[in-house]
Amino acid sequence: MTTRIGIDAGGTLTKIAYWDEFNEMDFKRFRSSDFHKVKDWIDSNHPNASICVTGGRAEQLKKYLNTNKEIPYIVEFDATMNGVMYQMQRGSNQPKAAIIANIGTGTSIHIMQESSHKRLGGTGIGGGTLLGLGMALTGISDFDEIINQSRNGKRTAIDVLVSDIYKDNKLPIKGTLTASNFGGISLNNSNNTSPSDLLAGVQGIIGEVVASLCIQVADAHHVEDIIYIGTTLEDNELLQQIIESYTVLKLKKPIFLDHHGYSGAIGALLEYTK
Numbered sequence: 188m189t190t191r192i193g194i195d196a197g198g199t200l201t202k203i204a205y206w207d208e209f210n211e212m213d214f215k216r217f218r219s220s221d222f223h224k225v226k227d228w229i230d231s232n233h234p235n236a237s238i239c240v241t242g243g244r245a246e247q248l249k250k251y252l253n254t255n256k257e258i259p260y261i262v263e264f265d266a267t268m269n270g271v272m273y274q275m276q277r278g279s280n281q282p283k284a285a286i287i288a289n290i291g292t293g294t295s296i297h298i299m300q301e302s303s304h305k306r307l308g309g310t311g312i313g314g315g316t317l318l319g320l321g322m323a324l325t326g327i328s329d330f331d332e333i334i335n336q337s338r339n340g341k342r343t344a345i346d347v348l349v350s351d352i353y354k355d356n357k358l359p360i361k362g363t364l365t366a367s368n369f370g371g372i373s374l375n376n377s378n379n380t381s382p383s384d385l386l387a388g389v390q391g392i393i394g395e396v397v398a399s400l401c402i403q404v405a406d407a408h409h410v411e412d413i414i415y416i417g418t419t420l421e422d423n424e425l426l427q428q429i430i431e432s433y434t435v436l437k438l439k440k441p442i443f444l445d446h447h448g449y450s451g452a453i454g455a456l457l458e459y460t461k
């Protein structure tokens with residue numbers, strides 16, 4: 188039997204979902220700057236595979252793969268939503284409607300109702316911001332190193348909280364909410380911040396911007412569940428925590444999937460079983 192492979196060639200990472208020899212879904216990931224490694228992996232492991240691609244860099248990858256076989260392309264948002272639905276159906280939680288935020292290089296926000304979906308908006312704040320701002324502020328360029336360092340960081344000197352401003356006043360909103368991300372650096376003239384603190388602050392920007400956008404669209408569409416996906420969340424407990432606590436505080440239900448960044452690849456793979 189020919190192996191089937193779904194590939195999501197994203198702005199930063201190329202994700203692969205495929206059925207292994209035990210008929211289990213398996214996953215693989217490469218940098219999108221390493222398309223030759225994607226080709227080598229396919230040529231060495233699954234030379235006769237039927238491939239389906241999605242993602243913004245799908246056309247570039249197709250040229251690279253240069254096979255005689257037809258490689259169908261699925262629109263990224265369709266593939267991603269199908270991948271999310273598949274994962275939700277396998278779990279016990281199957282909301283009728285949900286907001287989906289894909290925190291990739293940038294962030295795209297969608298609503299899924301029954302089996303239809305629509306893009307509602309997005310922001311340029313995403314995983315690329317974590318890597319880029321992280322690198323600009325600390326010189327650290329490796330994602331794992333960035334999330335490891337940020338784990339030990341403190342945001343007290345970096346951010347301004349509502350309670351910092353409303354010191355002796357009655358609080359109009361919860362005091363622990365961030366009033367200004369990174370505002371503390373200039374307001375408090377803090378110059379004793381460590382790289383860990385700065386990286387924790389960057390995680391704060393990403394988590395709070397994305398979560399607050401999602402909360403607002405969830406309110407506008409009367410939806411309770413917000414599914415956060417994208418490889419930016421992979422092994423990144425701090426970002427998950429920031430997103431989770433803010434979403435819960437605003438009385439919405441945050442959902443994280445096991446295979447954070449693979450929804451697009453799963454959707455492309457499933458195209459064969461339709």
Ligand SMILES: Nc1ncnc2c1ncn2[C@@H]1O[C@H](COP(=O)(O)OP(=O)(O)OP(=O)(O)O)[C@@H](O)[C@H]1O
Pocket residue numbers: 196197198199200201242243290291292293294313314315316317318330416417418419420421448
């Ligand atoms: N090994 C890694 N190398 C680089 N980035 C990583 C790595 N692991 C996790 N990341 C994070 O994942 C982000 C990319 O997420 P994802 O794979 O979902 O996006 P993408 O599909 O490449 O981009 P887009 O969907 O916007 O085109 C990076 O910006 C980075 O923050």
Ligand SMILES: [Mg+2]
Pocket residue numbers: 195197198242291292451
């Ligand atoms: Mg993507």
